[in-house]
Amino acid sequence: MTAPEPLPAFDNSGMDGYAVRAVDVATATADSPVRLSVGEDIPAGAPVGELAPGTVRRIMTGAAVPRGADAVVEVEVTDGGTETVEIRAARPTGSFVRTAGSDVAQGQEVLPAGVTLGPAQLGVLAAFGVREVVVRRRPRVLVVSTGSELAEDPAPGSGQIRDANGVLLAAAVEEAGGVAVRKLWVEDDVPTFLALLDGELAAGDIDLVITSGGVSAGAYEVVKDGLGPRGVEFVKVAMQPGMPQGSGLVDNTPVVCLPGNPVSALTSWEVFVRPALRRAFGHPRPQRTVVRATLTEPLQPLRGKRQLRRARLDRTTGTVAPWGPPGSGFLGWFAGADALIDLPADGAPLAAGDAVEVWDLTSG
Secondary structure, eight states: OOOSBBBBBOEEEEEEEEEEOGGGGGGOOOOOOOEEEOOOOOOTTTTOBBBBEEEEEEEEEBOOOOOOOOOEEEGGGBBOOEEEEEEOOOOOOOTTEEEESSOOOOTTTSSOOTTTHHEEEEEEEEHHHHHOOOOOOEEEEEEEEEEEEEESSOOOOOOOOEOOHHHHHHHHHHHHTTTEEEEEEEOOOOHHHHHHHHHHHHHHHOSSEEESSOSSSSOOOOOHHHHHTTTTEEEEEEEEOOOOEEEEEEEEEEEEESSSSSSHHHHHIIIIIHHHHHHHHTTSOOEEOOOOESSSSSOOOSSSEEEEEEEETTEEETEEESSSSSSOOOOOHHTTTEEEEEETTTHHHHHOOOOOEEEEEEOO
């Protein structure tokens, strides 16, 4: 989007005060003020006309500067007069005048392709009178939680748990810029799971399916058992947390199958899904910001596995502290973390004071 006109479109006042000819107030001081007659007021939005030599006009912030005026004297250095004003300070040409095009020149590029539309971007579109722009559509994502142990009931029965994955993954989709179209739960029954998935895909409004659970090596792995024969690949990734993963196409729709443990699911989302989803709709910052920070305590990388340790990042001191135990069963600790320490597999032991790479989970 390029500017169809200058912004501001006309010279206007940057202060409440008096529009003047700078030459008329050139000798004004607190001890020897200049007294001038005051013409018609200029409120914002009013037509302006011309300023007669040897006179001033009261002007409000944002109002157009009259022809002939080349400066504005702020009301604070005057006596505030309405018929005759005493001006107690000189102001050179251009003082407190926002000239046409001083923000954006006509023809200048204002919003490049690929920029994210936030409050400031929408505001500048409105300032130029642009009511429609071409944008990329937000990806529509179906989130499916699997597991007969999951309960919708606020008071789960014996051996049941509440579904955390559906909520956290739907929220993650929205945070990344996608749309969580629907959030579904299915029990550990392959025909039921496939019937539900096929029905959703037949609706034709899904760009990506994310499942959680049912991808490991045990019995009742409903996602693996149902989608493996349909071409979805399931592997074990050398990463902690988040070892079992699956991905592929079902009816030409991408499907990503995450582990069922909420910590593993959310970590896997950060590593594999979030950057891909944001690249898919052209986001200018698909990756989390990665910074170098100093450890506050020793860490031992894992043998044979890349580890993503939950952490708290102090952006003032440039230090990072591991946050909670390293295992995948600590969702409460993850809720208090704002970063991930990226530890490569088979690394040397790290001491307090060593530098590590850290993913800033607060970065947009």
